Amino acid sequence: NAGVTQTPKFRILKIGQSMTLQCTQDMNHNYMYWYRQDPGMGLKLIYYSVGAGITDKGEVPNGYNVSRSTTEDFPLRLELAAPSQTSVYFCASSPVKARARNQPQHFGDGTRLSIL
Amino acid sequence: AQKITQTQPGMFVQEKEAVTLDCTYDTSDQSYGLFWYKQPSSGEMIFLIYQGSYDEQNATEGRYSLNFQKARKSANLVISASQLGDSAMYFCAMREETPGYSTLTFGKGTMLLVSP
Numbered sequence: 649n650a651g652v653t654q655t656p657k658f659r660i661l662k663i664g665q666s667m668t669l670q671c672t673q674d675m676n677h678n679y680m681y682w683y684r685q686d687p688g689m690g691l692k693l694i695y696y697s698v699g700a701g702i703t704d705k706g707e708v709p710n711g712y713n714v715s716r717s718t719t720e721d722f723p724l725r726l727e728l729a730a731p732s733q734t735s736v737y738f739c740a741s742s743p744v745k746a747r748a749r750n751q752p753q754h755f756g757d758g759t760r761l762s763i764l
Numbered sequence: 765a766q767k768i769t770q771t772q773p774g775m776f777v778q779e780k781e782a783v784t785l786d787c788t789y790d791t792s793d794q795s796y797g798l799f800w801y802k803q804p805s806s807g808e809m810i811f812l813i814y815q816g817s818y819d820e821q822n823a824t825e826g827r828y829s830l831n832f833q834k835a836r837k838s839a840n841l842v843i844s845a846s847q848l849g850d851s852a853m854y855f856c857a858m859r860e861e862t863p864g865y866s867t868l869t870f871g872k873g874t875m876l877l878v879s880p
Contacts, residue, residue: 681867690768690855690870691809706867738809752799753868755809 650674654739654756661729661763669724669759671739679742680722681706681753682714684735691738697722729763736760767791768858768871775876777846784831785841785874787856793817796860798839799868800830803853812854815839846878 655670673680678699683691683706693706697716711733713725722741726733740753769788777783789798800812815823815830823830827847831840843850853875857868 683870688872690857690872691868692870693867696867736807740809752801752811752814754811755801757808760807 652739652741652754652756654737654759656759657757658760659762661726661761663729663731663763665729666725666727667729669726669737669739669761671722671724671756672720673722673739673741673754674720675741675743675754676719677741677754678719678744679753680716681740681742682712682722682724683738683740684708684733685738685758686735694724694737726761731763734761734763767869768856770856770871770874772874773872775874777876777878779848779878779880780845782842782844783846783876785843785854785856785876787839787841787871789837789839789856789858791837791858791860793860796858798830798832799857799859800828800839800841801855801857801870802850803855803873805852809855813841843876848878848880851876851878 652673681696682694685691692708694712695714697703700719703714716722737759739756742753743751767790796817798815802810813823813825813828815832822832827844829842853873855873856871859868
């Protein structure tokens with residue numbers, strides 16, 4: 649009963665380093681999302697995907713890249729880490745909208761990332 | 765204009781009392797959904813309750829109910845008989861049913877503290 653799994657849980661990066669935040673879900677959900685949550689704020693959408701091979705930008709995509717080669721996996725890539733990317737990152741998934749109007753997004757436990 | 769507004773940065777309530785957390789939203793869509801999530805200090809996002817724009821009755825889930833006033837564009841969360849474990853951050857979110865995608869927009873949240 650794993651749901652949405654994110655790794656790592658914590659990471660410290662130096663400015664200019666790159667890394668990939670991993671996200672996998674075992675619920676066969678078509679929709680997947682990446683959010684960031686800055687201190688004292690709500691979640692802001694970075695990227696989302698409506699299915700394997702299809703991704704699109706959210707509200708704050710700059711500095712990030714994503715790919716969706718399988719239904720299960722939706723990794724988020726930071727190419728040149730900057731202090732402004734210090735945040736908590738959440739991955740989420742949800743069923744196809746038309747068949748599940750009232751289905752919520754299921755969230756992973758988050759990755760706490762610090763850029764120093 | 766913000767799509768989701770939560771005007772209460774913090775709320776205090778005594779154990780066993782009821783509390784209302786405010787949420788107003790802005791959309792021109794006729795079909796949309798409203799969600800409330802709880803984020804305890806451990807950081808995970810927990811789905812609480814959903815209200816669809818076409819639902820005629822207010823949603824209820826155990827001690828949680830949603831006071832949905834469509835004309836006023838408000839979707840307030842009511843927690844009855846507060847418990848110490850209800851102390852957490854609460855986020856209101858809206859999903860607009862624009863064809864082709866299904867993303868959530870979050871408010872900034874309300875911190876609820878329940879005292880004995």
